[in-house]
Amino acid sequence: MTFKDLGIIEPILKALKAEGYTNPTPIQEQSIPILLRGTDLLGCAQTGTGKTAAFSIPIIQQLVLDREADKGQRKIRTLVVTPTRELAIQIGENFTSYSRFTGIKNTVIFGGIKQGRQTDALKKGVDVLIATPGRLLDLMNQGFISLNDVKYAVLDEADQMLDMGFIHDIKKIIAKLPSNRQSLFFSATMPPAIAELSKKILGDFERVTIKPQQATAEKVEQGIYFVSKKNKSQLLIHLLEKDPTDSVLVFSRTKHGANKIVKQLAKADIKADAIHGNKSQNARQKALGEFKDGDLKVLIATDIAARGIDVEELSLVINYDLPNVPETYVHRIGRTGRASASGVALSFCDVEERPYLKDIQKLINQQVPVIKDHPFEDDASEAVPLEEKRQPQNRQKQRTGQSKYRGGRNSYRNRNRSRNNRSQKE
Numbered sequence: 001m002t003f004k005d006l007g008i009i010e011p012i013l014k015a016l017k018a019e020g021y022t023n024p025t026p027i028q029e030q031s032i033p034i035l036l037r038g039t040d041l042l043g044c045a046q047t048g049t050g051k052t053a054a055f056s057i058p059i060i061q062q063l064v065l066d067r068e069a070d071k072g073q074r075k076i077r078t079l080v081v082t083p084t085r086e087l088a089i090q091i092g093e094n095f096t097s098y099s100r101f102t103g104i105k106n107t108v109i110f111g112g113i114k115q116g117r118q119t120d121a122l123k124k125g126v127d128v129l130i131a132t133p134g135r136l137l138d139l140m141n142q143g144f145i146s147l148n149d150v151k152y153a154v155l156d157e158a159d160q161m162l163d164m165g166f167i168h169d170i171k172k173i174i175a176k177l178p179s180n181r182q183s184l185f186f187s188a189t190m191p192p193a194i195a196e197l198s199k200k201i202l203g204d205f206e207r208v209t210i211k212p213q214q215a216t217a218e219k220v221e222q223g224i225y226f227v228s229k230k231n232k233s234q235l236l237i238h239l240l241e242k243d244p245t246d247s248v249l250v251f252s253r254t255k256h257g258a259n260k261i262v263k264q265l266a267k268a269d270i271k272a273d274a275i276h277g278n279k280s281q282n283a284r285q286k287a288l289g290e291f292k293d294g295d296l297k298v299l300i301a302t303d304i305a306a307r308g309i310d311v312e313e314l315s316l317v318i319n320y321d322l323p324n325v326p327e328t329y330v331h332r333i334g335r336t337g338r339a340s341a342s343g344v345a346l347s348f349c350d351v352e353e354r355p356y357l358k359d360i361q362k363l364i365n366q367q368v369p370v371i372k373d374h375p376f377e378d379d380a381s382e383a384v385p386l387e388e389k390r391q392p393q394n395r396q397k398q399r400t401g402q403s404k405y406r407g408g409r410n411s412y413r414n415r416n417r418s419r420n421n422r423s424q425k426e
């Protein structure tokens, strides 16, 4: 399948070629025909799947064709609402790239900076407006923006909007949209509040669901530590002290948990920061900037806050908690090993998390090697055998995996063992 097969017009094909896109990704292959037919779309997909191009290409195409019929003044005909300034900028850059041979213009607005430049751009006229909710409402209230001509409305990362407390702003924005429009709604997860919101926006819609690439899991060296809940922070401190130079992304299932980890690390003199939905955009931006620059070695993140993170040299991901949605595990560990292709993902698993581990192993079709002999080993680990232990073909995989740790770059197993030996002698 090619973009041409999907009916994409020549000026966009030219831009895609210049971007080096040879074939559409699965979400693009599925969504573009639906959107070109004018049907509303509910997309369950995360960043990294090619989601932005999946919606921006057909929107640009329709804007070009509409414009040929209506040669009037430039008006905001497309609105994209997205939760963070980083995502807004990224989406704006994509629109600019794909529309560069079409004459379609876009602008990006977000909070935290003065509005002057943004309102100047709006006054000159744009076809596509990409906005974060707060600044959008603010400029609407000041009379700089009218949504009366919007024909294409995109709500991006809806679950993150909810997490960041934007739900009321979103409802206000939706209320101002004309009813005769095509709507696109994207969310990686569909909790009840999000399903409810999607009903408010979408008319008759088609649904496209894209799971994160499973292949990623195979590229990353993985290991699991059986550890009781109360010992997790000690194990984390132990691992970080052993390997102080790496950039480490630690995943916590909850915002409260992320804050707690930062405090516990601080007690051990390990500098860390957390990013999650309860932190201000500025605080998150600052932590992320320091992490990317290498000034902050340890970043604790919740799954939703980690979405926009694209750090080239991330050598270690630690799952402090195992996610209860197995796809999330694949997404988390896919954060490492991108540039260096030698990432390591280590997970802590307490007794209550054993069922999550089973689900994860089923999804990735792989036994995650157990790292034993660490000072905080949960004695109960042998008492609850993993289902996979009964499968001889997997046992082989487990052994192979463990041997990687013995000789591997990070040699966690070796370090743990020597530490353990030391503590036994002491």
Ligand code: AMP
Binding pocket: 020, 021, 022, 023, 024, 025, 028, 046, 047, 048, 049, 050, 051, 052, 053
């Ligand atoms: P997104 O999920 O929109 O954040 O896109 C993830 C990355 O994939 C971005 O860097 C895009 O530029 C890139 N991308 C999107 N579509 C394609 C494609 N068809 N071929 C190659 N790369 C793509």
